[in-house]
Amino acid sequence: MSQHRTPDPELQRSYTLLDQGQLGEARRLAQQCLEQAREAGDELASSRASIALGLIAAYDSRHEEAMQLLLPHVPVLEATEARKELCRAYSVLGFSLGVLGDPERGLEWASKALALAEQQQSSRELVRAQLNRAVLFNQMGDWQRAELSLRAGIEEAQGHGYGPSATAGLSNLAEIHLSQALRCRERHDDAGAARHAQDAGHWYERAIESCIIHGLDNILGEAYAKLARAQVLQSQMAGVPGLLQRAAGLSSDSPVLRAEISLTQGMAAAESGREQDARHALEHALHIAQECHEPDLVHQVLFELSHLERSYGHLQAALQRFEERHHLMMEHFKRRLRMVARSAEVWAEAEQARLAARAAIEREAELIRSQSELLARAAQLQQDAMCDGLTGLLNRRGLEAQARTLWGPGQSDSPLSLAVIDADHFKRINDDCGHATGDAVLKQLGQLLQQDIRASDVLARMGGEEFVLVLPDRTLDEAQRICERVRQRVAEGNWQQCGSHLPVSISIGLSQRQPGDDLETLLRRADQLMYAAKTAGRNCVRSSPGSETS
Numbered sequence: 342m343s344q345h346r347t348p349d350p351e352l353q354r355s356y357t358l359l360d361q362g363q364l365g366e367a368r369r370l371a372q373q374c375l376e377q378a379r380e381a382g383d384e385l386a387s388s389r390a391s392i393a394l395g396l397i398a399a400y401d402s403r404h405e406e407a408m409q410l411l412l413p414h415v416p417v418l419e420a421t422e423a424r425k426e427l428c429r430a431y432s433v434l435g436f437s438l439g440v441l442g443d444p445e446r447g448l449e450w451a452s453k454a455l456a457l458a459e460q461q462q463s464s465r466e467l468v469r470a471q472l473n474r475a476v477l478f479n480q481m482g483d484w485q486r487a488e489l490s491l492r493a494g495i496e497e498a499q500g501h502g503y504g505p506s507a508t509a510g511l512s513n514l515a516e517i518h519l520s521q522a523l524r525c526r527e528r529h530d531d532a533g534a535a536r537h538a539q540d541a542g543h544w545y546e547r548a549i550e551s552c553i554i555h556g557l558d559n560i561l562g563e564a565y566a567k568l569a570r571a572q573v574l575q576s577q578m579a580g581v582p583g584l585l586q587r588a589a590g591l592s593s594d595s596p597v598l599r600a601e602i603s604l605t606q607g608m609a610a611a612e613s614g615r616e617q618d619a620r621h622a623l624e625h626a627l628h629i630a631q632e633c634h635e636p637d638l639v640h641q642v643l644f645e646l647s648h649l650e651r652s653y654g655h656l657q658a659a660l661q662r663f664e665e666r667h668h669l670m671m672e673h674f675k676r677r678l679r680m681v682a683r684s685a686e687v688w689a690e691a692e693q694a695r696l697a698a699r700a701a702i703e704r705e706a707e708l709i710r711s712q713s714e715l716l717a718r719a720a721q722l723q724q725d726a727m728c729d730g731l732t733g734l735l736n737r738r739g740l741e742a743q744a745r746t747l748w749g750p751g752q753s754d755s756p757l758s759l760a761v762i763d764a765d766h767f768k769r770i771n772d773d774c775g776h777a778t779g780d781a782v783l784k785q786l787g788q789l790l791q792q793d794i795r796a797s798d799v800l801a802r803m804g805g806e807e808f809v810l811v812l813p814d815r816t817l818d819e820a821q822r823i824c825e826r827v828r829q830r831v832a833e834g835n836w837q838q839c840g841s842h843l844p845v846s847i848s849i850g851l852s853q854r855q856p857g858d859d860l861e862t863l864l865r866r867a868d869q870l871m872y873a874a875k876t877a878g879r880n881c882v883r884s885s886p887g888s889e890t891s
Contacts, residue, residue: 349374349377349386349389349390351370351373351374352370352371352374352386352389352390352393354370355367355368355370355371355374355393355397356393358370359393359396359397359400364397364400364401367393367397368394368397371390371393371394371397372390372394374386374389374390374393375387375390375391375394378390384417385417385418385421387414388414388417388418389414389418389426391410391411391413391414392410392411392414392415392418392426392430393426394410395407395408395409395410395411395414395430395433396411396429396430396433398410399433399436399437402440404437404440404441405437405441407433407434407437408434408437408438408441411430411433411434412434415427415430415431415434418430427454427457428454428457428458428461428463428466428469428470429454429466429469431450431451431453431454431457431470432450432451432454432466432469432470432473434447434450435447435448435449435450435451435452435454435473435474435477436451436473436476436477438450439476439477439480444477444478444480444481445481447477448474448477448478448481451470451473451474451477452474454466454469454470454473455467455470455471455474458470464497464500464501464503465501465503465506467494467497468494468497468498468501468503468506468510469506470494471490471491471493471494471497471510472490472491472494472506472509472510472513474490475487475488475490475491475494475510475513475514476513478490479513479517479520484517484521487517488514488517491510491513491514491517492514494506494510495507495510495511495514498510504551504554504555505555505557507551508548508551508552508555508557508560509560511544511547511548511551512544512545512548512560512563512564514544515541515542515543515544515545515547515548515564515567515568515571516541516567517541518537518538518540518541518544518571519537519538519541519545519567519570519571521533521537522534522535522536522537522538522541522571522574523574523641523644525537526574527644534574535574535575535576538570538571538572538574538575539571539575541567541568541571542568542571542572542575545564545567545568545571546568548560548564549561549564549565549568552564558591559595561591562587562588562590562591562592562595562598563588563598563601565584565585565587565588565591566584566585566588566598566601566602566605567601567605568584569581569584569585569588569605569609570601570604570605570608572584573605573608573609573612574608576612578609578612578613581605581609582609585602585605585606585609588601588602589602596629596632596633597629597630597633597635597638599629600626600629600630600633600635600638600642601626601638603622603623603625603626603629604622604623604626604630604638604641604642604645606618606622606626607619607620607621607622607623607625607626607642607645607649608645610622611645611648611649611652616649616653619649620646620649623642623645623646623649624646626638626642627639627642627643627646630642636669636672639669640666640669643662643663643665643666643669644666646662647659647662647663647666650662726738727739727742729801729802731780731783731784731802732783732784732786732787732802733787734787734791734800734801734802734808735799735800735801735802736801736802736803736804737801737803737804739801740799740801740803740809740811740860741860743799743801743811744799744811744860747799747811747813748859748860752813753854753856755813755814756813756814756815756816756853756854757811757812757813757814757815757853757854757863758811758812758815758816758817758819758820758851758852758853758854759809759810759811759812759851759852759853759854759863759864759867760809760810760812760820760824760849760850760851760852760867760882761803761807761808761809761849761850761864761867761868761870761871762790762807762808762809762810762824762827762847762848762849762871763806763807763808763847763848763849763871763875764782764783764786764806764807764845764846764847765845765846765847765848765875765879765880766843766879767779767782767805767806769843770782770841770843770845773842773843774840774841774842774843775840777840778839778840778841781839781840781841782836782839782841782845783802783806784839785834785836785838785839786806786808786831786845786847787800787802787808789827789830789831789834790808790810790827792827792830793823793826793827794810794812797813797814798810798811798812798813799811799813809864809867810824810827816853817851817853817884817885820851820853820884821851821882821884824849824851824882824884825882827847827849828846828847828849828880828881828882831845831846831847832844832845832846832847832880846879846880847880848871848874848875848879848880848881848883849871849874849881849882849883850866850867850868850869850870850871850872850873850874850883850884851867851870851882851883851884852866852867852870852884853884870883870884870885871883
């Protein structure tokens with residue numbers, strides 16, 4: 342589960358389309374990747390595609406679906422090194438929970454996104470996490486922390502050249518101050534309203550500059566309208582008509598912006614003492630906002646209408662607007678409660694799926710561990726079956742397995758020599774010095790025999806004090822020189838360190854492979870030559886009649 346793989350190019354293309362706002366094509370590609378991954382039984386690829394579909398659903402304002410797609414598959418990515426997509430998934434989960442009325446829980450996910458982005462040093466995801474956290478703080482009414490998150494996100498975005506993100510952050514920061522100014526106005530705190538409106542104006546001016554630089558007309562029109570509103574709240578009326586005219590030039594495709602413009606026009610007219618103009622503009626704004634189903638905007642317009650009627654002594658009309666606003670607030674709170682309840686249901690459903698996915702991952706991990714242990718045990722058993730427990734060399738079975746490759750196709754014609762090596766008078770060592778000393782002598786003898794062999798040579802202990810050395814690609818003369826060096830090294834060895842006061846020597850029978858020889862035939866011939874070496878007085882190499890060194 343820890344293997345990292347690069348996402349499918351089609352899935353990467355889906356993310357690119359998502360960032361470009363082409364949600365339909367992005368969804369089609371991600372769904373195609375999901376189907377292919379399921380057919381291939383690739384769990385990681387399937388989870389990655391599901392994560393992409395969840396992000397697309399959130400960008401399309403289908404937040405319940407986004408949660409149901411994201412939550413079960415987040416643990417799969419968490420259990421792997423494929424963590425790049427997690428930052429974005431965490432951020433979107435937090436944002437969706439906020440939209441569904443649960444910003445507190447959403448903040449937990451946004452904080453996870455921020456921590457992971459800092460760990461991965463991903464500047465783009467760091468900006469995304471900071472801006473999303475600010476939205477959630479704003480929903481919770483924690484203006485100070487919302488502003489801190491926005492400032493951090495804006496600074497990060499500007500430092501890395503993420504112009505659109507920085508612009509959105511500036512606009513959101515201005516919106517926070519404007520919201521606080523309007524709340525002060527509702528509490529008849531004109532000084533507080535003017536102070537926050539001044540801060541809002543400062544940030545809207547910066548947002549407008551950034552919009553013009555980066556060509557973000559969708560944010561620019563709203564920024565013009567709300568900068569004008571901030572100026573009205575400060576009773577600075579001179580620049581308001583020009584700002585609203587610029588906003589109107591960008592409002593053809595946005596009824597919400599037209600409602601914002603009419604609201605600001607109504608507030609400006611009321612501030613200037615033009616009652617009928619104010620009422621007309623505010624009624625127009627109310628009509629558009631209601632048609633667009635924008636409850637927050639309707640709420641603002643109703644307050645301004647109530648404020649207008651009260652200012653001119655129309656108390657019955659003011660009361661009627663106040664009651665409409667109160668009814669709207671009650672409906673808003675009821676809807677918010679329903680959203681919170683539904684959010685809890687969706688969370689419970691998705692959390693159950695997430696827990697089930699995590700349990701499946703843990704079961705798979707346990708199965709992999711068990712399989713690894715079994716494979717390791719099998720490998721150890723195979724090693725034990727092929728090796729001598731005392732010296733660590735190959736045993737008879739290991740020798741036969743290795744020799745198969747030397748008798749394979751195309752190998753029979755190549756030179757090969759085989760030596761049978763036997764320790765002289767080994768029974769005397771066991772009897773006089775003890776079996777522990779005998780074992781130590783055999784271990785040291787195995788080490789000495791290994792000093793002259795190549796990786797392609799094969800050395801085995803056949804049992805007792807007998808060893809076999811197979812020398813592929815060695816002529817008989819070459820093999821005899823090697824065996825003589827081995828014999829001499831053993832004869833000159835320091836055996837007292839093994840506890841033996843007796844000298845140790847070896848007798849070697851050496852034979853070269855002949856056409857038609859198999860391993861057994863060659864072993865028998867070398868064994869006979871080894872006994873010939875014993876008969877000749879031991880501590881010698883015997884390779885053929887009349888050829889002897891000692």
